Amino acid sequence: GQQVMQIPQYQHVQEGEDFTTYCNSSTTLSNIQWYKQRPGGHPVFLIQLVKSGEVKKQKRLTFQFGEAKKNSSLHITATQTTDVGTYFCAGMDSSYKLIFGSGTRLLVRP
Amino acid sequence: DAGVIQSPRHEVTEMGQEVTLRCKPISGHNSLFWYRQTMMRGLELLIYFNNNVPIDDSGMPEDRFSAKMPNASFSTLKIQPSEPRDSAVYFCASSERTGGLYEQYFGPGTRLTVT
Numbered sequence: 089g090q091q092v093m094q095i096p097q098y099q100h101v102q103e104g105e106d107f108t109t110y111c112n113s114s115t116t117l118s119n120i121q122w123y124k125q126r127p128g129g130h131p132v133f134l135i136q137l138v139k140s141g142e143v144k145k146q147k148r149l150t151f152q153f154g155e156a157k158k159n160s161s162l163h164i165t166a167t168q169t170t171d172v173g174t175y176f177c178a179g180m181d182s183s184y185k186l187i188f189g190s191g192t193r194l195l196v197r198p
Numbered sequence: 199d200a201g202v203i204q205s206p207r208h209e210v211t212e213m214g215q216e217v218t219l220r221c222k223p224i225s226g227h228n229s230l231f232w233y234r235q236t237m238m239r240g241l242e243l244l245i246y247f248n249n250n251v252p253i254d255d256s257g258m259p260e261d262r263f264s265a266k267m268p269n270a271s272f273s274t275l276k277i278q279p280s281e282p283r284d285s286a287v288y289f290c291a292s293s294e295r296t297g298g299l300y301e302q303y304f305g306p307g308t309r310l311t312v313t
Contacts, residue, residue, distance in 0.1 A: 176241065
């Protein structure tokens with residue numbers, strides 16, 4: 089079945105440093121969604137990318153969808169302690185289900 | 199809007215007991231999803247409903263798990279009998295429509311501990 093892989097599994101950064109997480113699918117995706125889960129919380133939707141090569145920004149967060157629609161990335165510029173959490177990508181499979189990646193846990197040292 | 203509501207928030211039970219988790223989706227949402235989250239396996243989709251009808255239950259681990267959605271505003275996930283390996287956080291989520299083009303709204307989750 090379709091798999092969505094995310095790297096790295098963990099990232100520990102100093103506040104102010106940048107952070108990037110990468111998402112790769114074994115098959116072409118129709119779209120990709122990104123979610124953030126704070127420690128002890130539940131996943132919260134951040135954004136959706138649909139078009140090949142699409143780039144979207146939300147303040148310090150930049151999301152990209154690869155040209156082949158098989159990979160995506162989330163980049164955070166100048167991390168803050170409020171960015172702490174686990175970031176998940178999720179791609180839609182051929183049966184219209186969202187398949188979540190394994191997540192990247194971000195820790196920020198103040 | 200109150201968001202997705204789940205109960206109980208925490209459940210501790212002994213092996214062999216029946217466990218029922220409850221979910222109230224956001225009003226007007228037609229799709230409902232049950233997920234299980236563990237450190238080892240991450241976030242797994244167990245089953246999802248569209249217009250109260252189960253569409254895909256391929257993620258349900260075994261016959262001990264069952265889910266129902268008797269109406270548009272209520273769903274249950276039942277484990278009978280429960281086992282220690284069922285310990286996890288169970289999330290319910292809803293979306294306006296089925297399909298991956300619609301964002302999912304997650305409930306706060308039920309943390310289940312089976313001893």
